[in-house]
Amino acid sequence: MSALQPVRGTHDILPDEMRRHRRVVETARDLAERYGYLEMSTPIFEFTEVFRRPLGETSDVVSKEMYSFADRGGEEITLRPEATAAVVRAFLSAGLTHDLPCKFFSHGPMFRYDRPQKGRQRQFHQINVELLGVADPLGDIEMIALGTDILAALGVLGRTQLEINTLGDLDSRHAYRDVLIAYFSDHRDKLSAESVDRLARNPLRILDSKDPGDRKVVAGAPSLSEHLNQASRDFFAAVTEGLDILGIAYRQNPRLVRGLDYYTHSIFEITTEDLGAQATVLGGGRYDGLVELLGGPPTPGVGWAAGIERLAMLMTETPPAPRPIAMVPLGAAAEGKALSIVQALRRAGLAVDLGFSGNLKKRMRRANKVGARAAIILGDDELAGNTATVRDLDSGEQELVSLDALSEHLVRFR
């Protein structure tokens, strides 16, 4: 049995589910292109360094969730756990640092060795947008606007909430981090074991701990907003102002901190209450230091990723499967003729389903099962007059059509 089971945390996507995924990707691509973001894609694996450096050695992703291995040539390889670092690497590889701004849309599978749960898989899929070379808050605003537009187009925006926060620029962030470490170190004995661990790895994360004891300590902690320098405050004010102008609803959440080291200034998450513990549907932020971390020139960036599975779960409707026209030949002579007619119709742009065997009844049943809109019945009677019977499977009406006019006649069923 185990060999017939997919690997833990991976899932096959069968046609019904695939159409939902496709709807997500196509909707996102469509809107991204309208915003000027062009589709590209990167390999699903990279040298491990591409992820290790920018995400931070102490991040959860790097410390325990990466699928890493040495390939046959001894190279340290990692299945990508996220898109941003890989896209930035591609941006640098292609030498696009003087061709700014760069606006990319991409989508594809990501891999994280997590414990699976509803809405959390080891291989999952993301849509992703990145904007490189724009230091202005307008970049953050456009990014968020694109995200909410996509959710709206998918019909799920109403069940989500946008939360934003700022980490400030690198100076502010580092200064605050030091203050936090000092504060939490003083209260170390009151922290949960997990938070003591966070103190060493990622002190900011203590701020959104759910542990009641931690919360008391956090309540007295110095706040990030007090440690922002003026430039950082102005930047964030400009972002929220832009969202206000666009009428995008958001909630400022001072305790929102994201796990990856490379974020600066705005960070945001779109969450839902309909997916259990996996509340985040879309997450991202500004990463002005990332390009440098990967060896490029100082280049600002903003981006986000959204989970395709999670968005698909929020969608209330499954896009319908395409409805073909069924070819139903009767008898050996008709079958031969049907083959060439089917091919001609397909070349003319029609979706045609050819039943492979069975009598009229069986083939009609199959036609119904595949959701055919119409059936072409081709028997000896029809062949004799160089015609075919075309039956509208929704109305039940049928008529005799000349084979010469068949393609034209069938266009109505496209």
Next chain:
RNA sequence: GUGGCUGUAGCUCAGUUGGUUAGAGCACCGGUUUGUGGUACCGGGGGUCGGGGGUUCAAGUCCCCUCAGCCACCCCA
């Protein structure tokens, strides 16, 4: 990685204090209609009871291990 719940036909589930050949609905296949589907009626196929081990005269029912899903923690998409 930690803790908890669950696992019977393709799907959703029922299976009494362990006790004869493990059931239903839906789906599937066939027939009623050998040139007509979707409705109706009749019939049929299909299950190593997730896997392995143990207790017992007897295990789908009890115990242990294991795998997977789900839930919470963690983390995020």
